[in-house]
Every structure is written in C-alpha cells, then in structure tokens.
Amino acid sequence: MTDHDKTNAGKNACATAQMLYCDVSLPVPLDQSFTYRLPETLRHRAQAGCRVLVPFGSRNLTGVVVKTHDQPPGGALKEVLRLIDEEPVLDAELISLGRWISQYYCAPLGEVLRGMTPLTGETRKTKLYSLTDAGRDTARQLLLGAADDDSTLQVLRLLEARPLSASYLQKKLPQAASIIRSLEKKGFIEIEDIEAQRDPLRASSARLRASWLASYPDGMKLTKRERELHAFLELHPGTHNLAELETSVAGASQAARALARRELIKLEPETPTGVFAAEGPPRTLNPHQLQAYQQIEEALRSGKFRTFLMHGVTGSGKTEVYLKSIDACIALGRSALLLVPEIALTPAMAGQFFHRFGDRVAILHSAFHDAERAEQWRRIRGGAATVVVGTRSGVFAPIRGLGLVVIDEEHDHSYKQQETPRYNGRDVAIVRAQAAGAVAILGSATPSLETRYNAAGGKYTLLELPERIEQRPMPEVEVIDMRQEFLETRKQATFSRRLVETVTERLEKGEQTMLLLNRRGFSSYVACRACGERLECINCAVTLTYHRRDRRMLCHYCNYAQKVPSVCPKCGSEYLHFIGTGSEKVEEELHRDFPTARIARMDRDTVSGKRHFETILHGFREGDFDILVGTQMIAKGHDIPNVTLVGVVSADIGLGLPDFRAAERTFQLLTQAAGRAGRGDLPGIVLIQTINPEHYAIRYASEQNYNGFYEKEIQFRKLMRYPPFCALANVLVRSQKQEDALTMSTELGRLLDPAPEGLKILGPAEAPVPKLKSEFRYQLLIKAANRKRLNETLRELQRFAQERKWGPTSLVIDVDPLTLL
Ligand code: ADP
Ligand code: ZN
Ligand code: ZN
Numbered sequence: 137m138t139d140h141d142k143t144n145a146g147k148n149a150c151a152t153a154q155m156l157y158c159d160v161s162l163p164v165p166l167d168q169s170f171t172y173r174l175p176e177t178l179r180h181r182a183q184a185g186c187r188v189l190v191p192f193g194s195r196n197l198t199g200v201v202v203k204t205h206d207q208p209p210g211g212a213l214k215e216v217l218r219l220i221d222e223e224p225v226l227d228a229e230l231i232s233l234g235r236w237i238s239q240y241y242c243a244p245l246g247e248v249l250r251g252m253t254p255l256t257g258e259t260r261k262t263k264l265y266s267l268t269d270a271g272r273d274t275a276r277q278l279l280l281g282a283a284d285d286d287s288t289l290q291v292l293r294l295l296e297a298r299p300l301s302a303s304y305l306q307k308k309l310p311q312a313a314s315i316i317r318s319l320e321k322k323g324f325i326e327i328e329d330i331e332a333q334r335d336p337l338r339a340s341s342a343r344l345r346a347s348w349l350a351s352y353p354d355g356m357k358l359t360k361r362e363r364e365l366h367a368f369l370e371l372h373p374g375t376h377n378l379a380e381l382e383t384s385v386a387g388a389s390q391a392a393r394a395l396a397r398r399e400l401i402k403l404e405p406e407t408p409t410g411v412f413a414a415e416g417p418p419r420t421l422n423p424h425q426l427q428a429y430q431q432i433e434e435a436l437r438s439g440k441f442r443t444f445l446m447h448g449v450t451g452s453g454k455t456e457v458y459l460k461s462i463d464a465c466i467a468l469g470r471s472a473l474l475l476v477p478e479i480a481l482t483p484a485m486a487g488q489f490f491h492r493f494g495d496r497v498a499i500l501h502s503a504f505h506d507a508e509r510a511e512q513w514r515r516i517r518g519g520a521a522t523v524v525v526g527t528r529s530g531v532f533a534p535i536r537g538l539g540l541v542v543i544d545e546e547h548d549h550s551y552k553q554q555e556t557p558r559y560n561g562r563d564v565a566i567v568r569a570q571a572a573g574a575v576a577i578l579g580s581a582t583p584s585l586e587t588r589y590n591a592a593g594g595k596y597t598l599l600e601l602p603e604r605i606e607q608r609p610m611p612e613v614e615v616i617d618m619r620q621e622f623l624e625t626r627k628q629a630t631f632s633r634r635l636v637e638t639v640t641e642r643l644e645k646g647e648q649t650m651l652l653l654n655r656r657g658f659s660s661y662v663a664c665r666a667c668g669e670r671l672e673c674i675n676c677a678v679t680l681t682y683h684r685r686d687r688r689m690l691c692h693y694c695n696y697a698q699k700v701p702s703v704c705p706k707c708g709s710e711y712l713h714f715i716g717t718g719s720e721k722v723e724e725e726l727h728r729d730f731p732t733a734r735i736a737r738m739d740r741d742t743v744s745g746k747r748h749f750e751t752i753l754h755g756f757r758e759g760d761f762d763i764l765v766g767t768q769m770i771a772k773g774h775d776i777p778n779v780t781l782v783g784v785v786s787a788d789i790g791l792g793l794p795d796f797r798a799a800e801r802t803f804q805l806l807t808q809a810a811g812r813a814g815r816g817d818l819p820g821i822v823l824i825q826t827i828n829p830e831h832y833a834i835r836y837a838s839e840q841n842y843n844g845f846y847e848k849e850i851q852f853r854k855l856m857r858y859p860p861f862c863a864l865a866n867v868l869v870r871s872q873k874q875e876d877a878l879t880m881s882t883e884l885g886r887l888l889d890p891a892p893e894g895l896k897i898l899g900p901a902e903a904p905v906p907k908l909k910s911e912f913r914y915q916l917l918i919k920a921a922n923r924k925r926l927n928e929t930l931r932e933l934q935r936f937a938q939e940r941k942w943g944p945t946s947l948v949i950d951v952d953p954l955t956l957l
Pocket of ligand 1: 419420421422425448449450451452453454455456605775
C-alpha cells in the first residue's frame, strides 16, 4: 500500500469526508482509469474498492473506484450513475495487488480488478433499454394514429411505459434485437448494462437443502402440499436434500420454494459431496516433518515475509506440515490461505481441513454455486473464516491479517490463468504474502525449475522431506522399451506382456491399479495410408481426434466435430488408418484383457461436472473399482493406500511437443504418477512404457531422482537462455485475416530488429497452432536479460499496437508463459 492509498483509505473511513470526484477502473482493454463526478448523494458513500455503474461511450459499465478526490480534472465530466457496493469489495491491499498484476503481466487494471471481485458471480448480466428524450419525442409523434402491426412501433410503445430488459423484450418480440440496434443507431434508445440480482431460490433442487424454520400463524393459507412438506420437515429435524425430499413428499421442490419465500422453512445451498470425508486425529510429526515445521513456525513468529520451498518426495507427509503450520498461524491470531491446483481432485485434503478447523474453514470450491461462493466470501471478509482453501483465484480472497500462504503442488500448470490477465496464482500469492508480511510455503515433490533455482540461490529457504512416511519404500520403477516389445511380439499392442501380467497379479490379490494415458479419445487421429493425409480441424490446423462412442472426429481446441469419412478427402483411397491410443481404446482393450475387472475411467469425456471427479475418486478409494484409467488428472496428489501398481501406457506423448518445458513436464508427470503407488502398507510398483527409454526425463523419473533431473535440465536452460536464465514473454498476434496477422507480426518483428541491448527475439513465426477458432496466429518470443527490460519492451509493443489502432484483442501478451502452444 502506498502512502497515498493509506491517506485515502483514512479519509474514506471518516464519514464526513465528501469527495467530488472518483477515478474508476473499467474492464476495457485500455490501460488507464477514468474520472467521474460523484452526484451529491454518493459523495460521502463512494470509497475506493466499491463498484460503480458509469456511462462509457454509448454504454454503461461496471467499474471499480480506485480513488476518490477533490481535484477537478480538466474537461467535461460525466456523472456516476449508481453505487453498487456500500462497502468496498476490494480493500487497499487487494487493489495494490491488482496494480502489481496489471503492471507485471501488462494487463489493463480494469480487467484485473474485475477478475478479483468475486461477487460478480452473484449477479446476472443483462441489458436494460430505455428511451432517450429524442426517442420519446419520436415515439409520441409516431404513435399518434399509427397501426399496431409495425414492430418498431411496438418496441417504442413498450419502452414508453418503462425501461425493459433485453430478455423481456425478446420474449415479447422475437425480432426485437435488430430493431433495438437500429433505434440505438438513431439515438432513440439508451442501453445500460445492469447486473440483476440472481434469485437463490432458482437453484436446482439437487443443489438445495431444506430445513424447518417456523410455524405458521392460524389462518395463513397454504396448499395441501405446502402443509405436508412443512409438517414433514417439522417431524424430521435437520437439513434435507430437496431433490430427495421429492420421494417422501410429492411436489416438494415447488412447495419448498413457496414456503421459503414466506420464511417458514429455510433453503440453503448443498455442500459438495466428498468434502467432509472424516480423517484421523493430528499426527505426531516425524523428524523431517518436525524440522521443516520448526523453521516455518519460527518464521511465523518473527512476523516477517519469508518464502520456503518444501521439497518432499511423494508420500512424505507435506499436508501434515501444512496443517500444523496453519495451526501455529491461527494461534498467533492471523489467517491462513491454502491454494491447491483443483479442489475437486483433492476431496481428501479438503476433508482433512474441515476435520481439523471445522467452522473456521472457508472452501472456495469451483463447483459451488454463485450464491454459495458469495456466502463463503462474506464469511472470509467478515472474519468468521480464518482458514481459506481455494484454487488459483483463491489468492484474491478478502482475508484480513494474512499470516501464511501455502501453495500446494506449486509446479502445477493450473495455477497459470490462460486468459487475460495471464497471471500465475503461485507468484501472485508470494507477492501478496510479501505485502502482508506473511510466510509463504511452496510445496512439491517435483518443484518447477524456477522455484528450485530460487531456493538454490537463497531467495527461498529449502526444506526437505526426503523420505516417505514411516520409511515406506519409494515405488520400484521399471521402464519397458516398447520398441523391443514390438520386435519380440511383432504386434502393435497397447499393453506390453509385462504390464498385462502385473495387472493380472493385482486383480488376483485384490489390489488396485491406476493406468495413466495422456490423451483422450479412442485413437488420437486418422491418417491416410496411401497419401499420408491427416484429418485436421478446419478451424485450427491441428489433427482431429477420433471418439468411438459417438463415431465422430473432434477438435480438442475448438470442439469442431465431423463424421469419419469413408475415403480419404485428399486422394480418395479407402485405406484410412487409426493411429495412436486414446484412453477410450485403452478401456476397451482392458475390458477384453481383463473381462472380470471393474474399471473406471476419468478424463474430460466421462467427467463433465466437477462433482463427478469426487464420485469416481471416492468409489475408487472405497474399492468399488479395480482399475482407474485416466489422463494426467489421475496423477495429481491422490493418496489411495490400496494402489500398488501404476502403469504409464506411453511416456512419449508430450516429449515431442515444440516447447522448452517438454522434458520438465514429462519428468513431473511421470514422477507424480509413480508417486501414487505404494502409499499404504503395501509396497508399490510402477511400469513405464516408452519408445525413448534413454531420454533423461524418463530415466531420472524412473529413478525418482529429482536432483539428477534438475542438474541436467538447468544446464540446458542455461545454455539455451531459457527461464530461469531470462525473463520470457510470448507475444501472439491474431486475426481472422491471415494477411493482417502476418503484417502485424512482421511490423512487431521489424520494431525489434536488430534486437536492442539485453533482448533476444525468436520469430515472428507461425504459432505452433497456426489457426485457432478461425483466427490466424503468429508469435514472437522475447527473452530479456531482466524483468525491467522485458516489461519496457512489452509496453512499447502495446503502445505501437495502440497507435496503429490494431483491434483490442489482436495482441496477446503472455508473461512467464508455461506453454508455447
Ligand atoms: P504428500 O502430500 O507429501 O505426498 P501426504 O501428505 O499425502 O504426502 O501424506 C502421506 C500419508 O502419510 C497420508 O496418508 C498421511 O495421512 C500420512 N502421514 C502424514 N504425516 C504422518 C505422520 N507424522 N505419521 C503418520 N502418518 C502420517
Ligand atoms: Zn489419401
Ligand atoms: Zn478446431
């Protein structure tokens, strides 16, 4: 927080301060705030961090007040239309965090702040139309003696009575949209973006729980069903899932809503399933855990910012150290934040938190409903919840008195947001901890190269948990050379004989198997044997994936789908050939090879809702299945004791990608997958099938040798000047017209040619995915000697694009990109 912000916040706290103006940050791709006049009634109420509705061009927009003041700026000013929050939704600390993000990631502040205000989820966006004065005059004239069948007149007549929402007009008149557009052009209509309050009673019955609240006065008229339901709830205390109530009381859903409106019963959102899994009592830390904990505790006590890297092998008990550290933090009267890559994938961890911290926990679950999320937000904001568990955006939770931030699986790519602002939640969390004087813990079995490098240089303090809990052995890993397998069997099999034999053994012993396959669909693509043509997406220039279940070819970037042709579209040959192996095909071969096994599959085809992950994982943990097949999401963090075999069907997918992180990602995936085996009392074994058995990523992963991998990879990064030895950004230009995309990228390239001091430029070149969602893409990689140099350069490119009036979305800047694809 700058001194300026502090005085400003101080003034705002004082109710008598009357500011005449406010600076508002708007969600537009322009890097500036806009000054508005505050109307009389809002002068003592508007504060920095509150949302306001303001006119902008021909529209009205919701923005965040970043400052109130009484220095009149030059020029005519528009007035704030409405104050949305009586209390700031973003405090000074979060606004300054937003400023940092905006600066570091070169993203407009307004867009950053919009992403930080969680309550936007609570409201529904709609447009409200009203007549302008000119419109009103015209309407009056036209309406005199006009016939009724003219739809323009109908719209005017409707709007004459009162302003109407877009959806209402649409219902009345299907052609309203085009009429509105032409009326707006003529200046007869004003459009306001409003955010309608969403009615919580509208949530689906499966997501609501009902409980009895109050008896009703004599003489109140209730329907028979309402009386029945009310009586049922009175006789059955506690909360009941509304959809399930239907089986006891017919028509319960409808009756419940009516009763809730009269405040006779209470309806509240369902909590996600699986989260409440009970766990055992706190454990006594083993010596390694204790040593790590003591250093963290000491740092917490000192009240100063410090970052730890807790590098613990899989199954070393990192979670227990987090829990103890959070205990210590709370005991010191401060709050704690835990970030995880995906809550739905770690229900057990969420369960442990509930068990340990009870009511003090707020879980920012992505499966939560808007209203539920708003409720959690308020509990955090009000101080009732002092332990917050969330995913990437949880880093913006309105926590007061933050003392500890834990980032679990810090290497995970889901911390990086793939749209503007392209921030990395891990790095933002560290910045937030620094501002709050808090301790940050980054935990991983496979730390990212950058993080491990920071620990080596002393910027982070390294804590190591080199052994599994109770000295359980690390799993034994075998690498299976699939080229050799082919030579010996002369068959293109998905599973080697060794893997089949080992799975059979598990089935006989009643132990469980996880099979990792990093690609979905029945087979990865279709090619012509005669001419080599691959079937590609018409929008994206990437191969289409065959999905057998619905016999379609699907694009995984844009969802374009088509039927499988019977002949090659290029040469007419009939020899179309299915290449590669998808998880669907694996499952089919599994059913064939192990007809009695109970098999579950988890990937984005079977797992639609996030709650589904929990159901499948829960079933697997409970022993409902013998084999779990899935994409990389099964490699993440699960702790299922009865899994004694992990099979990696093909370790090669991913190694061939044109991306400097390919080796790192492969190493992390294999090590994490291997780490799922043998976590209980039974030792585990891991089989990795590959056609690149000598690749160092595969070799070190099979030895579970992180340090070996790190030493080798860091040499490569240094030699090639990749992060952490440079500050990297990917600059992408895109356009519907290939010519334009090409011209823009060429101009950017020329601007940086010859490369100024301290910069190295790669490209411009066609992006690895040259066409996506009908847009042509070219990219330019910028390697800079330091942050400052990188940031200046990116700003220069942005200014250049603005001066040339390129469209606001044609330039995409990704600072610290995790993928170049
Ligand atoms: P990691 O996240 O490091 O892979 P976990 O935190 O999942 O490991 O811990 C692995 C297992 O060991 C869990 O079942 C956990 O409950 C258990 N565990 C952790 N600490 C202890 C301890 N001190 N004593 C006994 N069991 C422990
Ligand atoms: Zn062909
Ligand atoms: Zn596509």
